[in-house]
Amino acid sequence: MAIQTDFLAIHGGKKIKTAPFGTGKRFGLEEAKELLEALEQDTLFYHFGTKVKTFLQHFNALYGIQHSVAASSGTAAIHVALGAAGITAGDEVITSPITDQGTVVGILYQNAIPVFADLEPYSFNLDPDSIERMITPKTKAIIAVHLAGTPCRMDQIMAIANKHGLIVIEDCAQSYLAKQNGRLTGTIGHFGCFSTNDFKHISTGDGGMVAVNHQDEEVFMRAHAFADKNYSRFDSSVTRKISSLAPNYRMSELQGAVGIAQLKKLPGLCARRTELGEMLTKMIEGIQGILPPDVPANSVSTYWFYMFRLDLDLLTCSREEFSEALREEGIPNQAGYIAEVLYKQPLFSNRSAYPGTEYPFSLTEQTYEAGSCPEAEKILETAIKLPMSEFFTNQDMEETGRAIVKVAAYYKK
Numbered sequence: 001m002a003i004q005t006d007f008l009a010i011h012g013g014k015k016i017k018t019a020p021f022g023t024g025k026r027f028g029l030e031e032a033k034e035l036l037e038a039l040e041q042d043t044l045f046y047h048f049g050t051k052v053k054t055f056l057q058h059f060n061a062l063y064g065i066q067h068s069v070a071a072s073s074g075t076a077a078i079h080v081a082l083g084a085a086g087i088t089a090g091d092e093v094i095t096s097p098i099t100d101q102g103t104v105v106g107i108l109y110q111n112a113i114p115v116f117a118d119l120e121p122y123s124f125n126l127d128p129d130s131i132e133r134m135i136t137p138k139t140k141a142i143i144a145v146h147l148a149g150t151p152c153r154m155d156q157i158m159a160i161a162n163k164h165g166l167i168v169i170e171d172c173a174q175s176y177l178a179k180q181n182g183r184l185t186g187t188i189g190h191f192g193c194f195s196t197n198d199f200k201h202i203s204t205g206d207g208g209m210v211a212v213n214h215q216d217e218e219v220f221m222r223a224h225a226f227a228d229k230n231y232s233r234f235d236s237s238v239t240r241k242i243s244s245l246a247p248n249y250r251m252s253e254l255q256g257a258v259g260i261a262q263l264k265k266l267p268g269l270c271a272r273r274t275e276l277g278e279m280l281t282k283m284i285e286g287i288q289g290i291l292p293p294d295v296p297a298n299s300v301s302t303y304w305f306y307m308f309r310l311d312l313d314l315l316t317c318s319r320e321e322f323s324e325a326l327r328e329e330g331i332p333n334q335a336g337y338i339a340e341v342l343y344k345q346p347l348f349s350n351r352s353a354y355p356g357t358e359y360p361f362s363l364t365e366q367t368y369e370a371g372s373c374p375e376a377e378k379i380l381e382t383a384i385k386l387p388m389s390e391f392f393t394n395q396d397m398e399e400t401g402r403a404i405v406k407v408a409a410y411y412k413k
C-alpha cells in the first residue's frame, strides 16, 4: 500500500472516513414468530416447553456434539461446567488474566482459586508454556479463553491437560464457530461455554450454553442438574436428592425461542466477520509500528472485536495519541481492552472475594502481584481495539486500514 503522509485529520487534514459504518438489525420476524409460539405453549418453563430443547438440538447439530445444557448467562455456563467437573473449595483453576469477569466468577463461587497464566503477545491467548509453569498439585482445571474470536493453541493445551489429568473448559463467549485444525472451538476441551448476552455474536438478551464433550454421560447429567439447583429432570419425574450446592441458572422459553432464530444467522455472520478481519490484517501487515493480531496456524478467528498492538519503539506518539488521531480520521476505537489484568482487581490483591473474610484465598498460598503476567500487562498497555460487525462493508474495512496506515506513517520514527 502506498505510504500516505498527508496531514492528519487531528491537525486539520482531510478525514479518511466520512461515510457512516454499515449497520443492520439483529432481530426480525423470525424471532417474533418463535416468541409467539413460545407464548402460545402457555408455559415458559424449559422442561415443559419445546423452545429451549429445540434450541439445544439445533446447537448440537451445528456443533456436531451429543450433549449441551442451557444456562442463564455465559458466566453461569462456566460455573455449570466447573460444577459438573467437580471443582470445589481449594482447587486451583488456571486461566487468562485478560478476559471478562464472567470467566472467574464461577471459580470463586466454588471457593476455588483462579491462577493466572501469561499470554502470547499477538494472539492475546494463554501461552501453553506459562500454563505448565503454573501447575501445582492443587490444579484441577484450565479455562482456555478464546479472546476476540481467536482460538487458543488447543493441541498443546490438551496435551498439557492430559499429562496432568486436568479438565479443560473452553470459554467460547467470544469465539462462535472459530476453528482449529478443522475442529470448532467448544468441542475440543471437556466443556465449551458460550454466552448469548446482548453484545455477543448472537443474542437472547442474556443466556448461555455448555457443550458437554466429556466422554462420561454421567458428567452431562451432573451439568444438567447443576444449572437447575441440582434437581434432575430427565423424564416426567424430577429427583430432588440434593447432596451438594448448585444455583438456579435456568434458561427460559423466551430466550430459547429467540435463540432458535439467532442460531440460523450465526454461520453467515461469523463467515462475514472472518472475511472482514482477514481483510484488515492484510492491509496493516508490515506497516512500521503496527503489530497485527496473530491467528495460530490452521485456525479461523470469527473476530468478536479486532485488536492490534502498537510497537511504541518505532513510533513517535503514545498509544493514546495514536487512538485519538485514528478516531479523528473517522475510525472509532478504544485504547486497550479491559482497564487492568484481572489479578489487579482489589478482590485479588486484598485476597477477599466474600466481604469481611479471606475466602477463598485462605485456602491457598497463591498471591496476586502486579507484574506476574508481564506480556498480558504489555498487551493492555499497547493495544488498540476496534469494534467489529457483520454489517460493516468492504469499504468500511478498506477505510479503516487506510486510516491506520496513514496515522502510522505520520508518527513513524
Ligand SMILES: *Cc1c(COP(=O)(O)O)cnc(C)c1O
Binding pocket: 073, 074, 075, 076, 099, 100, 101, 102, 103, 145, 171, 173, 174, 195, 196, 197, 206, 207, 208
Ligand atoms: C461475555 C463473556 C463472558 C460472560 O458472559 P455473560 O453472558 O455476560 O455472563 C465470559 N467470558 C468471556 C470471554 C466473555 O466475553
